[in-house]
Amino acid sequence: MANQDNFSIHCQNCSFSHLCLPVALNKTEIESLDDIIERKKPLHKHDKLVRPGDAFRSLYAVRSGSLKSFVNNQDGEEQIVGFHFPGDIIGFDALRESQHQSFTQALETAMVCELPYETLDKMAIQFHKLRHQLMSFMSAEIKQHHDMMMLLNKRTAEERLLYFLAHLSKRFEERGFSHRQFNLSMTRNEIGNYLGLTVETISRLLTRFQKEGIIEVEGKLISIMNFAALDNKLQSMTISSHCG
Template sequence: MKKTELSIHCQSCSFSHLCLPVSLNQDELDSLDNIIERKTPLHKHDILVNKGDKFRSLFAVRSGSFKSAIHTEDGQEQIVSFHLPGDLIGFDGLYSKRYGSTTTALETGMVCELPYENLEEMSALYPNVKQQIMIHMSGEIQQDQEMIMLLNKRTAEQKLLHFLSFLAQRFGERGFSKKEFNLSMTRNEIGNYLGLTVETISRLLTRFQKENLIKVDGKLITIIESNKIVAKANNLEESLI
């Protein structure tokens, strides 16, 4: 791939510690840089991949946020995941060689494309790269399992508290504030993901604010009592809403 002075290399990317959790040496980083394609920005509602498209690449989020969703034949949407900087997108296409969900930009964002054919060849030469891919796949499986438990065993209140706590943790891992962040997803999208109505999401956010757990200012969320949020989210006892 022809490089320009504006290219952002793995060595200088602030999220490489998330995309590349395994320590790679200089030769491995240079080889990875040679196969990565930096895509032009995607804007809100732009589609990165469509469900059923031929699997060709994994995508690392450089900036912005994305959602992956499955659509039924009658057009209903079920959101299956949200993606933040440092996340890899596209693992659901590995088995069938077709992407299993449609991924859309929630805001202006950029991704690095990793052509899988080239990535496989590189993995044969550098075992650390293969290990890195397996770590990401394992993380996705664990996250899916946690979501199944969340949707089946938690109350609506605990689902939303867990979601807010999870977002705060992920923003913190990326060097952003874990106390104050903007929600790039709408209340309707959060409800869709958690299996709750938009009315329930709005009502709970209002209640959490009255309880002084958070402060809500439009899309801006300020975490006030992070320890209480985690404690309430992990309490499996029934609570009324």
């Protein structure tokens, strides 16, 4: 029998279902998907959802809060490979080896929905829209990794951070949050780790962007004050890449 705490939590009343697997499903299909989903207990800051080597049994859809995925290099140093927000699906990197390849850890209190993959895969054969949505999520993740590789290999420190802020703004807007003002759940050190920059560089660039009137920074609160200037800088990045 379902946990009483789960009675009010369903795909039908989730404010992020338009970003998640149910986006293209009809009412009957959503109800079938809803039946297999297990709503996990809240993860608190620093709690780990999965670890490298954990057997792959499920995908996880972020319902609230945020998480980071990271791997450790040979020296035991952390390398962040992604940040996850509501509507994101976690666990695709485990498909090939049938085990998780990275740590995923909560950046703040977060809730996830667990989707048992074996059952989900059988459902995807029956519901073609669900299979298409799964493939779409995997394709988006591959593209995101490609974009990140290009960013780290070809871009200056300024371009990396500008892209990161613009991308965050877009992701928050997609989730119905403000794209102009948002709190960073990750630290500057974590942003630097992800972008291949030192925390000093992150702080220096944020100060410069603030002096230029592009953003305002108050602790972890970021306010984008001039989207035109941000877009112009990003456009010049695109032009430069085409010229190169």
